[in-house]
Amino acid sequence: MKAGLRQEFSVLLIILAVASLVFWETRHYGEFTGGQISPGSFPRLAAGMMGVFAVLRASLLIAGMARPRVEERLPFSRDVLARPVAVAAAMSAFVFLFGTIPFFLLTLLFLIVVFFIFGVRPLTRLFLRAGLVTAVLYVLFSQILHIAA
Amino acid sequence: MSIRKTAINGLVATMLTSFAVASAPALAQDFPSEPIRIINAFKPGGATDTAIRGLTKNSDSVINQPIVIESVTGGGGVNGILKAAQAKPDGHTLLVADTVMTTLPLFQENLPVGMSDFKPVGVFNLRGAWLLTRPSKGWTSVADFAEAAKAAPGALTVGVPSLSSPQHLAVIAIEDAYGIDVNIVPYGGGAPTMGALLGDQIDAAMPGAPAGLDSVSAGDAVFLVASTDIELDKFDGEITSFTDVGIKHDVGIWTAIWAPKDTPDDIMQSLVSIFGTMAESTAWNEFARGYGVTPIWKPADEASTYIGTSADSMEKLAKLVK
Amino acid sequence: MEHLLSAFGNVLYPTNLALLFAGSTLGLLVGVLPGLSSPMALAILIPVAFGMEPVSAFMILIGIYVGTKTGGAFSAIMMRTPGTPAAAATAMEGYPMAQRGEAGRALSLAIGASFVGGTLSWLVAIPLVGVIGLYAVRISSADLAMIGILALAAVSSLSGQDFLKGLMAAALGLVLSTIGLDELSGTPRLTMGSYHLLGGIPFLPAIIGLFAVATVLVDASDGSIAKPPKVQNTGYTVLQVAKELWVMRKILAVATTIGSLLGVVPGVGSDTAGWLSFAYVKKLIASGRLKSDRKIGEGVPHGVAAPEAANNAVTGGATIPMLTLGIPGDGSTAIMLGALMLFGLQPGPLFFRESPDVAYGILVALGIANFTTLLAALMFTRPFVSILKVDRAILLGSVLVLALVGGYASSNTGYAMLIALLFGFLGFFMHHLGYSIPALALGLILGPVIESNFRRALLITRGDFWVFLTSPISLVCIILILAIGGKFCVDLLKKRKFQRL
Numbered sequence: 001m002k003a004g005l006r007q008e009f010s011v012l013l014i015i016l017a018v019a020s021l022v023f024w025e026t027r028h029y030g031e032f033t034g035g036q037i038s039p040g041s042f043p044r045l046a047a048g049m050m051g052v053f054a055v056l057r058a059s060l061l062i063a064g065m066a067r068p069r070v071e072e073r074l075p076f077s078r079d080v081l082a083r084p085v086a087v088a089a090a091m092s093a094f095v096f097l098f099g100t101i102p103f104f105l106l107t108l109l110f111l112i113v114v115f116f117i118f119g120v121r122p123l124t125r126l127f128l129r130a131g132l133v134t135a136v137l138y139v140l141f142s143q144i145l146h147i148a149a
Numbered sequence: 150m151s152i153r154k155t156a157i158n159g160l161v162a163t164m165l166t167s168f169a170v171a172s173a174p175a176l177a178q179d180f181p182s183e184p185i186r187i188i189n190a191f192k193p194g195g196a197t198d199t200a201i202r203g204l205t206k207n208s209d210s211v212i213n214q215p216i217v218i219e220s221v222t223g224g225g226g227v228n229g230i231l232k233a234a235q236a237k238p239d240g241h242t243l244l245v246a247d248t249v250m251t252t253l254p255l256f257q258e259n260l261p262v263g264m265s266d267f268k269p270v271g272v273f274n275l276r277g278a279w280l281l282t283r284p285s286k287g288w289t290s291v292a293d294f295a296e297a298a299k300a301a302p303g304a305l306t307v308g309v310p311s312l313s314s315p316q317h318l319a320v321i322a323i324e325d326a327y328g329i330d331v332n333i334v335p336y337g338g339g340a341p342t343m344g345a346l347l348g349d350q351i352d353a354a355m356p357g358a359p360a361g362l363d364s365v366s367a368g369d370a371v372f373l374v375a376s377t378d379i380e381l382d383k384f385d386g387e388i389t390s391f392t393d394v395g396i397k398h399d400v401g402i403w404t405a406i407w408a409p410k411d412t413p414d415d416i417m418q419s420l421v422s423i424f425g426t427m428a429e430s431t432a433w434n435e436f437a438r439g440y441g442v443t444p445i446w447k448p449a450d451e452a453s454t455y456i457g458t459s460a461d462s463m464e465k466l467a468k469l470v471k
Numbered sequence: 472m473e474h475l476l477s478a479f480g481n482v483l484y485p486t487n488l489a490l491l492f493a494g495s496t497l498g499l500l501v502g503v504l505p506g507l508s509s510p511m512a513l514a515i516l517i518p519v520a521f522g523m524e525p526v527s528a529f530m531i532l533i534g535i536y537v538g539t540k541t542g543g544a545f546s547a548i549m550m551r552t553p554g555t556p557a558a559a560a561t562a563m564e565g566y567p568m569a570q571r572g573e574a575g576r577a578l579s580l581a582i583g584a585s586f587v588g589g590t591l592s593w594l595v596a597i598p599l600v601g602v603i604g605l606y607a608v609r610i611s612s613a614d615l616a617m618i619g620i621l622a623l624a625a626v627s628s629l630s631g632q633d634f635l636k637g638l639m640a641a642a643l644g645l646v647l648s649t650i651g652l653d654e655l656s657g658t659p660r661l662t663m664g665s666y667h668l669l670g671g672i673p674f675l676p677a678i679i680g681l682f683a684v685a686t687v688l689v690d691a692s693d694g695s696i697a698k699p700p701k702v703q704n705t706g707y708t709v710l711q712v713a714k715e716l717w718v719m720r721k722i723l724a725v726a727t728t729i730g731s732l733l734g735v736v737p738g739v740g741s742d743t744a745g746w747l748s749f750a751y752v753k754k755l756i757a758s759g760r761l762k763s764d765r766k767i768g769e770g771v772p773h774g775v776a777a778p779e780a781a782n783n784a785v786t787g788g789a790t791i792p793m794l795t796l797g798i799p800g801d802g803s804t805a806i807m808l809g810a811l812m813l814f815g816l817q818p819g820p821l822f823f824r825e826s827p828d829v830a831y832g833i834l835v836a837l838g839i840a841n842f843t844t845l846l847a848a849l850m851f852t853r854p855f856v857s858i859l860k861v862d863r864a865i866l867l868g869s870v871l872v873l874a875l876v877g878g879y880a881s882s883n884t885g886y887a888m889l890i891a892l893l894f895g896f897l898g899f900f901m902h903h904l905g906y907s908i909p910a911l912a913l914g915l916i917l918g919p920v921i922e923s924n925f926r927r928a929l930l931i932t933r934g935d936f937w938v939f940l941t942s943p944i945s946l947v948c949i950i951l952i953l954a955i956g957g958k959f960c961v962d963l964l965k966k967r968k969f970q971r972l
Binding site for chain 3: 015053084098099111114119130
């Protein structure tokens with residue numbers, strides 16, 4: 001359970017850091033002036049509450065009144081993370097290349113890569129499906145909706 | 150080739166040539182060669198959107214390429230304006246925007262884009278902000294309103310669609326003219342502002358006409374004053390404007406079409422001609438009046454002067470805010 | 472009255488009916504695809520609608536509007552990625568049901584419940600057409616702010632596994648919603664100098680990222696993704712569905728009420744209605760008042776029916792103020808409002824008197840659309856379930872493209888697509904760490920509503936906080952919020968050790 005606790009506390013720390021960041025970024029704004037809440041108040045209120053909740057949870061964890069559960073952990077094992085990371089990388093590439101490479105080509109390549117990561121085999125089936133889906137999406141987005149080139 | 154074939158070819162060629170000649174109007178050669186995209190920096194269904202759609206409804210009688218209205222929202226309008234400014238200046242991408250072009254820089258620093266990145270094709274409609282209140286208040290003119298405000302400084306609430314808008318500046322103008330102080334409350338648009346007024350949550354509202362016209366006609370709201378000389382055909386009664394009551398500011402909300410600043414002159418001419426035809430058509434005029442805005446048409450240079458004057462008066466009012 | 476009857480005759484005229492059906496089908500399709508939304512479809516179709524008579528044009532628009540509310544459930548159930556944000560709650564129990572081979576049952580329930588919710592709320596709204604408008608405007612800013620906070624608190628406490636974690640997620644959503652130009656003061660907040668962020672976090676791409684993209688990422692770790700999926704039992708008759716729904720009638724009634732009421736409140740709408748109804752079902756099961764052989768998360772049918780009934784019930788509530796006051800309740804009604812004005816019609820108090828054929832026509836169409844959507848949906852159930860025979864891998868890959876491009880389409884900027892991606896990553900982490908994604912999503916959606924109304928309320932009273940206690944609706948909300956918080960503390964004290972917080 002130690003690893004779970006460590007993870008929980010790290011996350012809570014990150015949350016506190018985010019809350020502090022919000023407070024820092026909103027330091028410019030004036031204070032409450034007769035009816036007018038300053039623009040910084042609400043973000044601070046929300047961030048403050050977030051921080052309070054984090055502290056509360058941390059205290060409950062320390063007091064043993066709460067335990068991190070097994071399924072609420074980020075599994076850092078290679079098996080579990082390999083595919084999501086690969087998919088994430090493919091998506092990032094898609095986003096950055098969108099617009100520079102023609103839609104049809106980009107989508108086709110993307111689908112081929114993603115299907116491969118997901119384990120679609122044999123390869124002929126993979127290419128066929130990728131081509132089919134690309135065609136459908138192309139018709140939908142390029143011709144009907146005029147969204148992508 | 151047989152004689153018949155030659156004759157037919159010749160006939161077809163003649164027909165095609167005469168078609169080509171006949172269909173070459175005052176437009177620059179081959180313009181537009183693809184659909185014209187007009188970017189609206191605000192959400193669909195709003196005043197600017199309705200206006201431009203109304204204007205371009207019958208565009209197929211003027212040009213043979215479709216006109217597509219594209220909504221690019223965000224950043225208080227900056228997103229759409231920026232996208233239009235960065236488009237290829239070949240006349241196929243335009244911007245439709247109203248007085249927000251003049252008010253945005255007044256309240257925002259470090260904007261990546263502005264009016265100087267565009268050339269106006271033309272101003273095509275005019276509307277104003279108008280001050281409305283509930284019948285239960287018993288006010289019949291803006292003077293009554295001012296009197297009540299003087300008696301209770303800072304207490305009367307006036308709703309506006311948003312801060313830093315022409316409507317907001319119009320309220321500032323009233324405050325300045327009568328030396329009063331009211332509590333200005335922004336709502337997210339003309340409709341919610343009217344809703345708040347009808348729900349008696351505010352004492353008065355200054356939306357952009359014709360928002361609230363139906364309530365006035367139904368007797369649920371009372372008209373006090375308009376920020377500029379507007380004509381509202383459906384309104385039963387006289388429109389008193391700022392100038393009529395002696396308020397020296399004039400706040401008009403105009404809508405214009407803009408092209409990126411590097412658009413070549415001949416394309417600009419074609420655009421002016423195209424949109425001018427649409428703006429002067431009976432269809433548009435009828436639509437505009439029926440909807441409650443005043444159709445006008447000020448092309449190119451005339452537009453620049455008009456917009457410039459408007460920008461100056463907005464700036465003067467903006468200084469009174471802070 | 473005669474107007475109403477003649478409007479019926481008008482709408483039921485074959486060509487109009489066909490248009491309504493076409494709209495419903497299109498709406499279903501738009502609802503199914505995660506990247507497309509109702510406002511988007513409506514905006515695209517306005518030019519097409521122009522060539523027709525107003526009544527006919529609105530057949531299509533209303534058809535789409537109602538259709539999308541039902542369509543979203545299809546992808547929610549089959550792929551756990553809601554086609555529209557409103558159906559996100561449906562995925563919670565719908566997807567587990569599909570996993571057990573009950574996709575047909577889940578879909579039928581969703582379709583049936585949508586029909587019931589939409590039709591019931593319409594039937595109740597019709598006689599109240601004049602009245603609803605009058606009451607809608609009396610909801611003050613203070614009330615709106617409190618309703619928003621209550622919704623957030625309720626969803627945090629009941630959906631998601633741990634209350635404090637849910638609250639943290641909700642709070643984060645609120646913080647994220649403040650990024651951008653502050654409406655009330657015109658100053659940029661938390662934008663770190665980037666003008667992209669000046670517009671804030673665009674809502675639709677963020678939702679797409681949190682629900683669609685994140686789901687795919689989470690499932691990517693699942694080794695069985697490329698294997699053939701579980702065989703689906705598709706033999707589900709209309710009678711069976713009707714019987715099941717009848718058994719659930721009390722829950723459906725509550726869900727419909729929630730949806731209708733929330734539809735009237737501007738800005739809150741169908742997304743919240745779905746989640747609140749789901750939370751209600753969850754609470755019933757937890758407290759034992761609803762007997763079910765399954766636990767929450769294992770495929771409780773009520774968890775599919777309630778949200779679907781609620782999000783369809785919203786249509787009645789949202790359209791009436793649009794017609795009678797010209798105040799739109801959500802994005803779709805806002806566009807329909809614009810369309811009305813383009814036709815030269817002015818919605819408002821005089822609308823029904825001056826253009827009765829159009830006004831009543833729209834009203835009637837809203838009701839009939841439930842039927843056409845039901846029909847269209849039933850026709851599509853079989854083919855959709857058969858799509859499940861396709862590898863999940865292929866489905867998910869397609870969903871990714873749909874999600875990313877759909878994110879782009881929402882505002883035609885690459886920035887939107889990036890948001891979808893980033894929120895996808897965020898969703899992935901939140902899922903694994905046990906933080907409630909719905910709470911974050913609602914925080915993001917409701918943040919602007921809560922904040923602007925909160926500040927507006929104080930602006931009007933010039934700083935007097937008492938307004939939150941003097942306005943009746945607001946007071947009720949505060950009491951309920953305290954009740955939720957109180958119950959949590961009580962539970963905490965009851966069990967000292969091994970407490971789920």
